[in-house]
Structures are given as C-alpha cells and as structure tokens.
Amino acid sequence: MRTLPATDGNSRRAAASGRRGGVDNYPTETVYGIGCAPQILEAAKRICLAKGRADNPLPLACSDTDEARRIVEFSPTAERLAERFWPGPLMLVLPAKVEYSVWITHGAKTLGVRVPDHQISQELAKLSGGVIVSTSANLSGEKPPTNASDAARQLGEKVDLILDGGSTLLTRPSTVIDLSGEYAQILRRGPITWEQIEQALGI
Numbered sequence: 694m695r696t697l698p699a700t701d702g703n704s705r706r707a708a709a710s711g712r713r714g715g716v717d718n719y720p721t722e723t724v725y726g727i728g729c730a731p732q733i734l735e736a737a738k739r740i741c742l743a744k745g746r747a748d749n750p751l752p753l754a755c756s757d758t759d760e761a762r763r764i765v766e767f768s769p770t771a772e773r774l775a776e777r778f779w780p781g782p783l784m785l786v787l788p789a790k791v792e793y794s795v796w797i798t799h800g801a802k803t804l805g806v807r808v809p810d811h812q813i814s815q816e817l818a819k820l821s822g823g824v825i826v827s828t829s830a831n832l833s834g835e836k837p838p839t840n841a842s843d844a845a846r847q848l849g850e851k852v853d854l855i856l857d858g859g860s861t862l863l864t865r866p867s868t869v870i871d872l873s874g875e876y877a878q879i880l881r882r883g884p885i886t887w888e889q890i891e892q893a894l895g896i
Contacts, residue, residue: 694849696841699813699858707854708820716740716851718830718844720858721754722811723782723867723884724837725844727830727852728754730821737796740826743851745833751797752784752805752869754827756819761806764791764824770894771872777893780810782867782884797826803873813858829866839864
C-alpha cells in the first residue's frame, strides 16, 4: 500500500491501477471511499471482503449525470433530484440498465449512483470509463474515515493505493434515496435532508 498526495498525476496513476484490477482509497466530499473498476469481478470481490460486507450492493460514482443515465433508468423524479443536488452528497437507487457482477449487485436489479462534488473522485470516475465503485473506506460497523490516516488504519493493508486529499469537507456518507419503486424511500439519512428533497420535488 502506498499513500500519495491527491494530485492530478496521482489520480491518473490510481485510475491506471484500477483498470488493472487494483483497489484504491480516495477522498470524496463526504468521506474517504474505497473503489475499483466496477466491471472487474475480482476487484469488487476484494472490496466486499475487505470491508467485511459480502451481502450489500456496492454504490457507484459517476463522472457526470450522462454517465449515470447510461447505467440506470432515470425517472422524472430522479431527473429533478439530480438537477437540484448533483454534483453532491445524494445517492439515487434506480433500476439498472447495465449488468454488473454479483459482487456489485448482490442480486439486486437496481444500482445506487451519484455524481460526487469532488474533483479527485470525479476524475477517477472519468478515467475509469465514467463509473467507479465508491463505497466508504471503513470496516463494517466502524465509522467512515474523513482523512487518509483513518482510511489507512482501517483498510490500508487491503488496498493498493491511498490518495491523500486532506480532511473531507463533510463528515458523513451521502443521503440515499430509493426511487426504484412507486414511492421515494429514504434508505440512509445524510447531508441532504428529507425536507430539502421534498422542497426540490414540490411536495
């Protein structure tokens, strides 16, 4: 495991590692993430085993909204929320258009996607074909790390590279909204409140 400053050059190095099946830690605006190229089965498996969570789907970060539309079915509600809150700390769970391995989906017909409001994580997604696995870089049950040192303490021995971008702007993972059913359902509370979501939707 190497820790490198989160520069553009090192982001390209991390993305190249990911294209070869590597697993990396990197900053987002919320917490530090652990990621890989989602199409590489063994890399996604490594992340699930490293975190100690082998039964929950892995969320994905996209470089922009168009990339998100490529892999999930957008509803009018999703379009409105993406327009209001992306880039930002809101993850939308939507029907999948792209088939990933069981280590990504764990059998679900949906994918959780967002566009992060952070240059490094956006660039990593862009350099990885537009999409990268982006789940918090913590052991299951532990507090998600907000700096590179905490990320290294929890998962450093299980990743290939850590990009150190200093402390994250926010201190908790993104809000998660499931839009795959008839009604919107909040799965995880985070920086964006339900009241803000209702206001954006006019309800």
